[in-house]
Amino acid sequence: MALSPNQPGGPIWSTGRRGAGGRARFALRYFIQLLRTHPVYAGGYVIVAVVAIFALAAPLVAPYSPITADPSVYLLPPSFSHLFGTDVTGMDVLSRVIFAPRIDLAIALVGTGLSAAIGTFLGALVGYHQDARGVPRFLSGFVMRSADVLQAFPVFVFAIALVAVFGQSIASVVFAIAFVNIPIYLRLMRSQVMNIRRMRYVEAAYVSGMPDSYIIRRHVVPNAIAPVLAQLSVNIGWSILLTAGLSFVGAGVRAPTPEWGSMIATGFPNIMTGQWWPSLFPGLALAVTVYGFGIIGASIEFMADPRRRRTLANAGGPIRDPGE
């Protein structure tokens, strides 16, 4: 029995009869309706968009070089020439705040992306073969117990240890973030897949003789991915925090690379002596950005929930899924 998309027991993001253009139009209209009815979500997207634009256009909009010291203007308070003031070596805080997301976002996106890709892949396999026998069962158990061990360590301490082992570099931080996040996606995907693989449309595919790899790729993963996407956004924000935290304790990027965590760490001692600006502005930028990603995560979670989606569609008027 074929099930319609978004019906209980049916695939959430379905395929079927509507074309790609129709799906995109539906998704866009739905997205706009969501932002219209939930302006806080719009705020999150605006924050992240602004940060991303500043990161891309940093060389054009930053008033000074972010890595050139100018000791003639060290620790100047905010003024027209230096809107966010200068730090202990005379570097312009505003310019460094603008350049910093190039590093923070890049590390967080790549690190989280890697962990999501690996975790999702492993989670799908483990979940799909959970009740299998023989080697697949053994491998599933091995992967899950490895994840248990990995998660037994405090994440931050584990990340510091990884950076210490692989050396202080951006690549090491990316690797650390990817590594500590893999179990999150692994467990999330596994739990989703364990439910979905019992759905009738999966059983139907199996009975029709499709290979496991095809079933996983075509029917299981697309319908299990929504929570992963929601987690992705929250995790990016969290990874930015982790990157900043690593830099704060001296295990992150090298000086004088503009990075919010290292800027806070460098400026923190000056708070006691009255120069609050070298650490306050990067701290604010960090907090707002993480908040933005958190809001986006909440909006994705909203969109992934069929019941809330239907409620929104009913409340907002004529948004009809062309596939229905």
Added chain:
Amino acid sequence: MTERDRLNVTRRTVLEGAAAVAAGGVLPASFPSIAAAAEETHTMVIAAPATPQSLDHEFDVSLGTIDSVGGLYDNLLEYEKVHDPKDPEALREDISVHTDRPYNLALKGKLAEKWEVSPDGTVGRFTLRQGVKSNWANELTADDVKWTWDRKLHLNGLGPFQTGVLGITKEEQIQVDGRYVISFHVPKPNPLLLKQMVNLSNPVYDATKCKQVSSSDDPWAHKFLENNTAGFGPYVVSQLTRGQQAVFKARADYYRGKPYMDTVIFKEVPTSASRLSLLQGGSVDIAQFLQPLEYITLTKASGVKVDAVPASFAIWIELNAKIKPFDNVKVRQAMNYALPRDDVLKAVYHGLADKQTGCIPIIYPNFTDKFWTYDTNLDKAKALLTEAGFKDGFKSTLSYNAGDPVQEPIAILYQTSLRKIGVEITLNKVPAATFYDFVTKREQPMIFYLDSPWVPDPGYSTQLYFNSKSYVDYSNYVNPEVDDLIKSGLETLDPKVRDETYTRVQQLVMGDAPWGFIVWPRYVLARRANLEGFTYYTSNNLRFQDFHR
């Protein structure tokens, strides 16, 4: 405009900062009781970065340890004290060459009441003060001094270096000539013979007690001395809780009279911001090792006094002469011309340091700055690089200590300056715990180093850092002429010959530029204004017995 004005440091901003830190919960919860204790006139509370890790200086040179050793033990001799020319409230050791005084030194007896050096300079004989008791009530005798120096020969700690600079390699060279007379026999005339008896690293132990607590596994009482006192100094340790605090009690039977401070509480407060806050609040009497800018904020704070005196400290960059391109003297010179010292003095030290214009401490005898040529000059640096074959510059790595907050800003200023002459350096932050491994392995092309030669002697200082056979020659510097001159200067007592010798050594070293010379940081003490008696020692430590109210 003063430094303080320029930085817009006001009482309000500092209080706001203090409140922020306090609100962050960084102040130890135990300080209310400490504050109450500090109000007692004869109790002194010190906020320090760390408690002593060991009280046995033979194996520990950490800051807390050397402060403790200065109060727990006495030496045979000491220098007379003079007022510091830049800070009349502070005293300092008179380490000048006095050609009108015996052995050209302004010395005073401490545990020794008389001393003499044989005319050929190979025997130093010391007559000990009689009736001096240890904290275990054992009388000081020559056997205590003998046991102390024999211990150095047997333990593989600092001792072999301390005996080595005197040429002492065997127990027989240290002879008991009577119950209260001890003599040291060195193979050649040695100008360090008396100075070593002042050195903080050579205190005298109570051998009677140490022998009682020793065992076949520990014949030199190391385990006992790590946590206990067995000496003839003015204080004893009454509590040592590592990571929290050490408490020292004054000895009523100290041979020079009981010190003013009955109790000294040495409290561990890891962050300098917290130490600053505690001093401002009156909870402690001394806040050690603050950041330069924190000292500046204290200069006009009520009830607080800041002393800043020239010291034996120096901070420099080891330019590894065995790693390209620093094996080329012109490159090393260029690196010196590119160092923005004035900027470092202004932006990093805020005036609490002096430009390092020589290779031995500015306060030491025979120092000269007449070979100083390295005022910042990027054109000259570029020309030297071109002559050395690096017209387009080169790439290298500069390692620095994550535990020293001044090193990163200095490195960033240097990086910016070097970029202008085509030299790209990567900054490598090394955790404090492993930094000294990096230094001692001598495998880094450029690495920061902060140190001080404790014995105020040009021979001792240059022997440490520029003799190619020295363990501390971390820049892998080799100049046979320098080696020979240092050695010859350590084998003569003639002040004129020594002056000529070490002037030439300084000329050669400055020309060879094995270091990137940066600054001499001053020794800075932040204290309550009613606490007096601060005295600077070349070992850069406090002596609790100096202080009074």
